[in-house]
Amino acid sequence: MRQTIRKAFKFRLNPSSEQVQKMVEFAGANRFVWNKALAINLFRLEHKQSLLWYNEMAYWLGLWKSSEEYGFLKTVHSQPLQQTLKKLEKAFKDGFDKKQPLKRIPKFKKKGLSDSFRYPQGFKLEQDSNKVFLPKIGWVKYRNSRQVIGDVKNMTISRKGGYWYVSIQTEYESEILRYVSTSMVGIDMGITRFVTLSDGSYVEPLNSFRKLSKKLAFEQRKLSKKVRFSANWKKQKQRISKIHETVAYARHDFLHKTSSNISKNHAMIVVEDLKVRNMSKSAKGNIEKPGKNVKAKSGLNKSILGQGWGMFVSFLEYKQAWSGGDILKVNPQYTSQTCPSCHHISKNNRKTQSEFECEECGFKANADLVGALNVLERGHRLLACGVETLVSSKKQEPVGSSNTNLLLTA
Ligand SMILES: [Zn+2]
Numbered sequence: 001m002r003q004t005i006r007k008a009f010k011f012r013l014n015p016s017s018e019q020v021q022k023m024v025e026f027a028g029a030n031r032f033v034w035n036k037a038l039a040i041n042l043f044r045l046e047h048k049q050s051l052l053w054y055n056e057m058a059y060w061l062g063l064w065k066s067s068e069e070y071g072f073l074k075t076v077h078s079q080p081l082q083q084t085l086k087k088l089e090k091a092f093k094d095g096f097d098k099k100q101p102l103k104r105i106p107k108f109k110k111k112g113l114s115d116s117f118r119y120p121q122g123f124k125l126e127q128d129s130n131k132v133f134l135p136k137i138g139w140v141k142y143r144n145s146r147q148v149i150g151d152v153k154n155m156t157i158s159r160k161g162g163y164w165y166v167s168i169q170t171e172y173e174s175e176i177l178r179y180v181s182t183s184m185v186g187i188d189m190g191i192t193r194f195v196t197l198s199d200g201s202y203v204e205p206l207n208s209f210r211k212l213s214k215k216l217a218f219e220q221r222k223l224s225k226k227v228r229f230s231a232n233w234k235k236q237k238q239r240i241s242k243i244h245e246t247v248a249y250a251r252h253d254f255l256h257k258t259s260s261n262i263s264k265n266h267a268m269i270v271v272e273d274l275k276v277r278n279m280s281k282s283a284k285g286n287i288e289k290p291g292k293n294v295k296a297k298s299g300l301n302k303s304i305l306g307q308g309w310g311m312f313v314s315f316l317e318y319k320q321a322w323s324g325g326d327i328l329k330v331n332p333q334y335t336s337q338t339c340p341s342c343h344h345i346s347k348n349n350r351k352t353q354s355e356f357e358c359e360e361c362g363f364k365a366n367a368d369l370v371g372a373l374n375v376l377e378r379g380h381r382l383l384a385c386g387v388e389t390l391v392s393s394k395k396q397e398p399v400g401s402s403n404t405n406l407l408l409t410a
Pocket of ligand 1: 339341342344359361363
């Protein structure tokens with residue numbers, strides 16, 4: 001059984017000042033058209049005349065555009081204006097109630113409140129370079145916090161609290177939900193533990209990875225002692241590429257199994273945004289005081305799982321899309337240094353690679369678990385306000401998130 005899933009993704013835009021100017025104009029023109037057409041219909045209602053529906057309103061729109069007085073409407077892309085009229089038509093239709101005609105009459109739009117307009121087509125989305133193309137406005141950068149999945153049906157631009165946002169509506173086909181899990185989980189990706197979940201469980205890299213990478217290092221040393229392009233050298237080279245193949249196969253298998261297990265059990269998965277993580281140098285695999293053993297183990301795992309995290313996230317992404325679940329990406333900065341209990345941020349909270357002890361409130365836990373808890377909390381924030389905010393003040397009240405509390409007492 002398959003179903004069509006509709007999803008909405010909302011991102012904050014980073015427009016240039018000229019683009020902001022255009023968005024203000026566009027929103028203004030759309031507000032004008034809405035109010036104007038609404039006024040005509042209210043007048044007609046009052047005088048017991050029939051309402052104008054979309055086609056007639058669109059005819060009026062054409063007249064306004066060619067008039068001198070409202071000629072400014074010509075500078076605006078016409079499709080959002082038509083969309084506004086369609087929306088007005090729908091608002092009138094929705095307002096009709098069989099018992100009480102026009103129970104809810106559409107309202108006039110005020111400047112600065114409901115500033116928005118919608119493109120039904122003509123837009124483009126480039127997720128890799130974090131930008132959207134809006135007709136007559138151009139390419140606008142956006143804060144890419146999660147992967148957009150599905151075919152984009154329309155884009156709505158809106159303003160709230162001084163910021164501009166784009167809402168992207170998509171549709172895709174998926175299998176009927178295979179699970180009813182509604183749990184949300186945060187994931188920390190690391191070296192000694194490949195993933196740690198905010199529910200306390202974790203997955204270590206396979207033992208075979210260690211063996212394989214030792215073997216690889218050994219065979220590579222052997223290769224370096226052979227004469228380049230000699231028969232023996234070629235033979236050795238082949239042996240090495242065989243090992244590489246085995247490694248790739250084992251890694252692929254491992255990543256598939258790990259991502260399937262997590263996807264099966266959690267409807268909403270929050271992960272670190274690897275793009276952001278790779279950019280910051282103080283990235284978390286930051287090994288401050290590792291024991292010798294940890295360091296050696298890390299090095300080996302790192303060599304094999306180096307590219308693994310990206311692949312892991314993309315597996316999770318498509319598995320979640322397939323099952324109707326979701327995945328959120330959050331800023332990973334300070335997730336390993338922030339206290340989940342009191343929010344105090346300090347390098348000193350991280351005692352060793354694996355130990356976390358808050359210097360402020362004394363909260364103790366495994367460092368990777370702390371990372372996962374913080375990732376989860378950022379996911380909650382992202383869902384609650386659409387925009388992620390970093391906690392920077394230590395005066396912040398402890399969060400009462402039930403997930404966190406459960407773990408703190410566990
Ligand atoms: Zn603390």
